Amino acid sequence: MAETVLSAESRGDSMVITIHGDLDIITSPRLDETLTRAQNTHRRVILDFTDVDFLDTSALAVIVGHWKKLEAGDGMLALAGARYRYTKTLWITGLADKLTLYETVAEALDAQARTADKGLPRSGR
Numbered sequence: 001m002a003e004t005v006l007s008a009e010s011r012g013d014s015m016v017i018t019i020h021g022d023l024d025i026i027t028s029p030r031l032d033e034t035l036t037r038a039q040n041t042h043r044r045v046i047l048d049f050t051d052v053d054f055l056d057t058s059a060l061a062v063i064v065g066h067w068k069k070l071e072a073g074d075g076m077l078a079l080a081g082a083r084y085r086y087t088k089t090l091w092i093t094g095l096a097d098k099l100t101l102y103e104t105v106a107e108a109l110d111a112q113a114r115t116a117d118k119g120l121p122r123s124g125r
Helices: 028-041 057-072 088-092 105-117
Strands: 005-011 014-023 044-055 076-080 100-102
Touching: 005 028, 014 028, 014 105, 028 044, 028 057, 044 057, 044 088, 044 105, 057 076, 057 088, 076 105, 100 105
Parallel strands: 014 044, 044 076, 076 100
Antiparallel strands: 005 014
């Protein structure tokens, strides 16, 4: 079993968190910590799911919790590259219809930049 790797990179006004591997009950606490740190400096967060191989409900609960916090504070959380085969939980729970999903990180960054131009607070505010 390969270890799950999470990395975070500031990209303009957004924080991109890239995940390689499984998001499950074992890795959910690390995801929660990474998202908490990201929110300390950024109002816009993109989760890069391109290399996520599995997503369970414990990780989904972490994502939903942070999504609600960001939305309540006029921020945004988006997912990029979620592949149905590996992240079926998003669709089974109906969250794929509620969360903002993009095909790629580049599309998500572009969309968040357009939203920023319309008055969404910049990071760190």
